[in-house]
Amino acid sequence: MTVETPTLPPTRSFGSLINNPVVRGIFIQLVLVVGLIGFVWWIVDNTSRNLAQAHIASGFGFLDRRSGFDISQQPIDYSSNATYARAILVGVVNTLIIAGTGIAMATVLGFIVGIGRLSRNFLLRGLATVYVETFRNIPPLLVILFWYFGVLAVLPMPRQAVSLPFGAFISNRGLQTPRVAFEEIAWISLAALAVGVVVAIVLYQVNRRRQMATGERRRLLWPMLGLIVGLPVVAFLVTGMPAALEFPAKSTFNLVGGFQIRPEFLALFLALSVYTGAFIAEIVRAGILSVSKGQTEAAQALGLSRRHTLRLVVVPQAFRVIIPPLTSQYLNLTKNSSLALAIGYPDLFAIGSTVLNQSGQSVEIIIICMLFYLTFSLIVSAFMNWFNAKMALVER
């Protein structure tokens, strides 16, 4: 006994059309895209009209013109006769320098403090907590200004420079450290180092594969040390020690010799690493806490030592949690390095703004800067995603 349910007659009215999700979706997207295209067209039209009125030729031709300004930190050859493009390249290198050193320092600091926050030692824990809670809640720009104007600028003149261990001096002109002056032939030692590192990596991989296959584990500490440290040292000795230490010395007005680290760099480096270090510490702490206690107990039940428990059980699992937020902290540090503008460290953005003021090519300069940071972000996140995938838990 089945009853035929009559199907509703299809209604084709205005109301049903407006309530049809597919039609509605297409309509909304159409309006959005058309509106956006219209908006962009309007902006481009306005911009070109405004630029024409201000007699600014758009395009990247200005990059070949002579820059005419000096840059205080030149990791690559540059003079005021070089082109704008070259100046921007110097800025890019300087940005990479501050980002690289800052990331390294922030990571070290962050890991030490993050582990310190979990210590049983309440002195250490308290110190770490105060550090983290202070610097997480202060703007990075303020930290930069504090180091630059509050600390480094009030140091004594170079003549009364404060001497530090290892023959270094610190003054309001920055940090002057001893420099190792290499002779030409020192490249052999460098090559030896490179060879040592490569062979060590290969050795490690072979050993790992062997361990996977047989379960046998060999101690690699000494061979690795020999390859990475010993080989370059031997090469260095064999080639007749082609290097000399050059110590800075006080002269009448300035410190001469040695390697000068400028206060702008120092302030930016200290501020960025101290600021980002506080965030990394929290990430590390959360990562370690995320490994459940059962894991540690299971490792202990298997008879693993405390060191092995940490190295083989806790840290690999904590790393899975740590890596994604750590990546965004690295990117944040790189982006925050653009605050260099406030104290005159010549990074990409500071040089970009000088070029902008000189040439008036604001659109092009801002596009270049944004493109650089975007590409850098995308490359770093691609790399970290790859690393993350490699570290990720392999499930069934």
Add this chain to the structure above:
Amino acid sequence: MEEHVTRYVSEEFKQPLPPPADNAGIIGTARKNLFATPLDAAISLVTLLVVVWAVWNLLGWALFDAVFSGSDRTACVATGDSEVGACWIFVSSKFLQFIYGLYPDPERWRVNTVFALLAILTAGLLIPSVPKKGLNAALLLGVFPFVAFVLLTGGRLSFSGGQVAFFAMLAAFGTLIVVPSRSDLDFERPLMRAAAGLAVAAVLALLLSAASSRAGIAFLGLRFTAFSLSALVLSALSILSVASAALQRGGGGRVAATALLVPVLIAAALAVLSVDFGLPEVPTHLWGGLLVTLVVSVTGIATSLPLGILLALGRRSDMPAVRLLSVIFIEFWRGVPLITVLFMAQFMLPLFMPDGVSFNQLLRALVGVALFSAAYMAEVVRGGLQAIRKGQYEAADAMALSYWQKMRLIILPQALKLVIPGIVNTFIGLFKDTSLVYIIGLADLLGTVRRGFNDPNWITPSTPATGLVFAAFIYWLFCFGMSRYSIFMERRLDTGHK
């Protein structure tokens, strides 16, 4: 035998033995936590030295060697060998500037009123035991912005005819969205269709009036073009036809009132902004200090959350164009530093606008900060949306809720609760990021302090550190307060299940 046993039955519980002497008390705790191994002992000693050294120096700088009296820099300059610590008189003599900037002295009560209103309304919203949350939120989000705007700037905005027509058009669309969702009036009714048609016609008329730029017709004391005037009339007709549809339905007096709600609110807002309250105008370049910091951050917070939610929904939308545009927008803003965004707002926004349209500098910074933090907010909210199980979405669909009802009633309340820490972190980040506006020339708290220690009357070695420590303390108070509140709220909203 029995006797033997009973003799040993205790009448009362045995008291526990005291812990071993070397394991209890201060010495025991110290031994267990600080000196368990030689390495621990070494770490403890080094830490203790660091703590003592730091506290000693800090106290010396902030109290013992600090300068508390005097009227200018001479008091803070070291004489002879004596060390000079913090120059607190710099902070106390510039304190009002750090709070108000150059806001004219007789008008500062207006800033104080805004601060007080903000504090009262926010406290009312944040403290769980205060009643009438709905009214409070409506006051804070709907009324306070206009009051604050009028108080801070002086109001008296003058609108062009085109702008009035634009707001009328918005009112018409608002009515068309609000009324069908609040009643059973739908687009099957001829009057509602007519209203929709009229509203679309108003949009077309506005677009045409933007293309032609002759303002010829005077109406209500405003200059209109033929097209913008017709847009105004069309919008008004659209609203009227919705209202008459409501009346025609019978017993629809309440619905008709709803129909007029949006237009009345918009008209009231325009009226408040343009009426002369007799307050002298204070241009934004005189604003400064904490005032600017709070204006930028509060506006940023208020705009970035709704924008971020919209972007997050867009990124998870089924419509490919919407999804793609959201992804591009979010990833673009997240990939560039805020300072490039501010520079873009500073140098490129004027180029984007047609000739003669100029933006206030503060407004440019606001736009930059809001868009930037909206992208970060979107990612936080997306995390919450992804954490809601599929069953919730499907159950909402099964209840025949519309998309917006589903989001508003089922998904977002759960998702937002999950990501409170992330949202507050974004707010804290935004608050700290407002300090960057000083680089594009606005005098926020950090900017005023920075300018303060360049003042020739106050150039001493210790002024910069003093001023910056003061500013850091203010920033720290706000950020730390926000983070503590988020922890409190997280615990309060924790229902025990996820």
